Amino acid sequence: MKKVVIIGAGGHAKVIINILRKDPNYELVGCTDHQLVSPVLNLPVLGDDSILPYLYEQGIHHAFVAIGSNRIRQKLHQKAEWIGFQFVNAIAPFTCISDSVQLGTGVAIMPGAVINVEAVIGNQSIINTGASVDHDCRIGEYAHIAPGCNLAGNVTVGKGTFVGIGSKVIDGTRIGEFSMIGGGSAVIRDIPDYCTAVGVPAKVIKHHEEEGHHER
Numbered sequence: 001m002k003k004v005v006i007i008g009a010g011g012h013a014k015v016i017i018n019i020l021r022k023d024p025n026y027e028l029v030g031c032t033d034h035q036l037v038s039p040v041l042n043l044p045v046l047g048d049d050s051i052l053p054y055l056y057e058q059g060i061h062h063a064f065v066a067i068g069s070n071r072i073r074q075k076l077h078q079k080a081e082w083i084g085f086q087f088v089n090a091i092a093p094f095t096c097i098s099d100s101v102q103l104g105t106g107v108a109i110m111p112g113a114v115i116n117v118e119a120v121i122g123n124q125s126i127i128n129t130g131a132s133v134d135h136d137c138r139i140g141e142y143a144h145i146a147p148g149c150n151l152a153g154n155v156t157v158g159k160g161t162f163v164g165i166g167s168k169v170i171d172g173t174r175i176g177e178f179s180m181i182g183g184g185s186a187v188i189r190d191i192p193d194y195c196t197a198v199g200v201p202a203k204v205i206k207h208h209e210e211e212g213h214h215e216r
């Protein structure tokens with residue numbers, strides 16, 4: 001059984017803990033967080049992220065970065081990877097993932113998600129509750145497809161991009177890197193890197209600096 005530390009102790013971490021606890025391959029040892037908070041689903045918060053090297057020395061070599069923000073997940077993943085951690089996947093029961101899907105590591109696939117043939121799911125990405133990602137889609141690393149999104153075939157979602165809750169994306173569309181698609185949007189044309197696009201059809205309303213945007 002692999003000992004796993006959960007990096008993060010918020011709402012997303014709670015969902016990940018709930019999934020990983022059902023997996024007999026893993027023993028969860030605790031969470032880390034930037035502040036001392038109460039146990040999450042009875043899993044203790046061991047300290048802040050500075051204790052990760054100590055945990056690694058103690059023989060805990062697997063981690064899951066359970067942070068919803070794509071930027072912060074990227075930073076903490078890079079830090080934990082540098083220490084030497086390997087990353088497990090959190091795949092809920094009651095998902096439907098084709099055998100031909102190429103899954104990265106550190107990936108979260110939430111209950112009810114459907115991922116169809118020959119899709120590629122990048123490292124540290126999130127396919128959230130009830131989202132569908134159809135054939136030949138390519139989801140970049142650190143991307144987040146929020147609950148209830150539907151991506152038609154051959155859609156590309158760039159690294160670090162957030163597709164907001166309930167959005168629809170028509171086939172063949174390319175959404176760039178570190179962009180945000182507002183909840184309930186319909187993406188019918190390509191969306192560039194580093195922007196926010198909202199609405200039906202989705203239109204760009206903001207461009208932002210590489211480091212300048214946040215998710216919520």
Ligand SMILES: CC(=O)SCCNC(=O)CCNC(=O)[C@H](O)C(C)(C)COP(=O)(O)OP(=O)(O)OC[C@H]1O[C@@H](n2cnc3c(N)ncnc32)[C@H](O)[C@@H]1OP(=O)(O)O
Binds near residue numbers: 184
């Ligand atoms: C399990 C989980 O909980 S996973 C998390 C799921 N959460 C989500 O999917 C959140 C999705 N977030 C959104 O849609 C947000 O509204 C964001 C990210 C698009 C907001 O981005 P911001 O840059 O903060 O935009 P801001 O709030 O300033 O709004 C700018 C304009 O866009 C409009 N707008 C914002 N979001 C949307 C939207 N989803 N659809 C249509 N219009 C929108 C606003 O009304 C505003 O219009 P105005 O200038 O005419 O007043």
